[in-house]
Amino acid sequence: MAHCCQHHPPEKHQSAKFKTALWIALLLNLGMFLIEVFGGAHIGSTSLWADALDFLGDSVNYIISIFALGMSLYWRATVALLKGLTMGIFALIVLLKVLWSIFYGMAPEAMTMGAIGFMGLMANLISALVLFAFRDGDANMKSVWLCSRNDAIGNCAIMLAALGVFGTQSIWPDLVVASIMAFLGLTAAWSVTQQSLQERRDSQVIQSRRAD
Secondary structure: OHHHHOOOOOOOOOOHHHHHHHHHHHHHHHHHHHHHHHHHHHHOOHHHHHHHHHHHHHHHHHHHHHHOOOOOHHHHHHHHHHHHHHHHHHHHHHHHHHHHHHHHOOOOOHHHHHHHHHHHHHHHHHHHHHHHHHOOOOHHHHHHHHHHHHHHHHHHHHHHHHHHHHHHOOOHHHHHHHHHHHHHHHHHHHHHHHHHHHHHHHHHHHHHHHHO
């Protein structure tokens, strides 16, 4: 899942259909981000927070793809840098919550946790479906489709964790899945941040050469 958070410079001549598909995926991902953040807080599920990290990263990917068409490399990289920093902070918050939950947490409500995980799976499957036609397009088109497809794996992990919580009445299935997903989110944030900083430097070098 981590590689899906890489951003790619969008093509200037993307089709209207692709933009429509991106808008659908964006709204689905933003909606699920909010549902998992508030739902996870309400029922005490750390893994839902961790999965929300993926939805946040995907949402920014779609925003970049939709709105960054006319931006220079420097500003696209700046947006991606903010994304990487935000993802990193959120991943650290999730890991801190895992540590807190080890000592003070209680098992989340498994049925609600599984239901929200299923909603996330449906959101990713719908996103993958509307983007399916563009899977063989340029790097940007292909990456956003792969992202939705692979993130469905995370939603399946949430549902398995919910099943584990239901069967054991223990918090550990939730915390194990949350830790894995938060770690993947943290590594993705590091990768995006490093790439963004490099692209900002490259764009400044190009601009200075043009000025000369």
